Amino acid sequence: DGGITQSPKYLFRKEGQNVTLSCEQNLNHDAMYWYRQDPGQGLRLIYYSQIVNDFQKGDIAEGYSVSREKKESFPLTVTSAQKNPTAFYLCATTYDRGPRNTEAFFGQGTRLTVV
Amino acid sequence: AQTVTQSQPEMSVQEAETVTLSCTYDTSENNYYLFWYKQPPSRQMILVIRQEAYKQQNATENRFSVNFQKAAKSFSLKISDSQLGDTAMYFCAFTLYNNNDMRFGAGTRLTVKP
Numbered sequence: 170d171g172g173i174t175q176s177p178k179y180l181f182r183k184e185g186q187n188v189t190l191s192c193e194q195n196l197n198h199d200a201m202y203w204y205r206q207d208p209g210q211g212l213r214l215i216y217y218s219q220i221v222n223d224f225q226k227g228d229i230a231e232g233y234s235v236s237r238e239k240k241e242s243f244p245l246t247v248t249s250a251q252k253n254p255t256a257f258y259l260c261a262t263t264y265d266r267g268p269r270n271t272e273a274f275f276g277q278g279t280r281l282t283v284v
Numbered sequence: 285a286q287t288v289t290q291s292q293p294e295m296s297v298q299e300a301e302t303v304t305l306s307c308t309y310d311t312s313e314n315n316y317y318l319f320w321y322k323q324p325p326s327r328q329m330i331l332v333i334r335q336e337a338y339k340q341q342n343a344t345e346n347r348f349s350v351n352f353q354k355a356a357k358s359f360s361l362k363i364s365d366s367q368l369g370d371t372a373m374y375f376c377a378f379t380l381y382n383n384n385d386m387r388f389g390a391g392t393r394l395t396v397k398p
Contacts, residue, residue, distance in 0.1 A: 202386060204388070209293065209390060210390055211375060211388045211389055211390035211391045212388035212391075213388075214385070214387065217386075225385070228285070272319055272331040273331075273386055275329035277327065277328055
């Protein structure tokens with residue numbers, strides 16, 4: 170089935186540790202995004218990537234890093250520099266830019282908790 | 285950067301009645317897309333409706349319709365004949381015509397009461 174797979178669904182991290190959230194898609198979409206969702210704040214953009222080996226910072230990139238080595242994958246690393254990482258993280262994709270731009274498709278999310 | 289504002293954190297409506305959710309946005313660009321997404325308790329984001337800025341006609345999808353006022357930068361969602369399954373968070377979203385930088389509002393939590 171075509172779709173976006175985020176793993177794991179739940180993740181626990183000790184303070185001071187880096188952790189990587191996985192996002193894989195088989196939709197052949199060009200653009201991929203990472204959002205953070207906190208209560209009352211909606212979705213805030215962390216990073217996005219329009220093509221392989223290229224990505225752009227969003228509004229809250231500090232303490233996060235990404236890579237886009239292949240079209241299908243866009244992993245997000247939450248580093249120890251992120252002061253308040255407990256949140257729900259959503260990965261999304263869109264088909265293309267410009268006239269063929271369509272709606273975003275979302276994964277089912279990863280709930281990260283720092284313990 | 286573009287911004288999206290949803291000024292109603294929570295709303296409720298009786299089953300079978302009509303409710304309107306508000307959204308305003310700020311941009312200096314002329315070509316863009318607007319969306320409404322639904323996030324039910326499962327947290328899976330689902331597209332409800334989309335609107336291209338160059339189209340004057342308001343988009344409609346079954347019980348869902350929008351009131352797009354480009355000059356006022358307003359994009360409200362009307363849900364007719366509300367159903368219990370409409371209970372969810374609703375997010376307004378914006379993206380430029382030639383850019384993939386998608387922005388979301390803070391969301392409106394809608395509860396449909398039986």
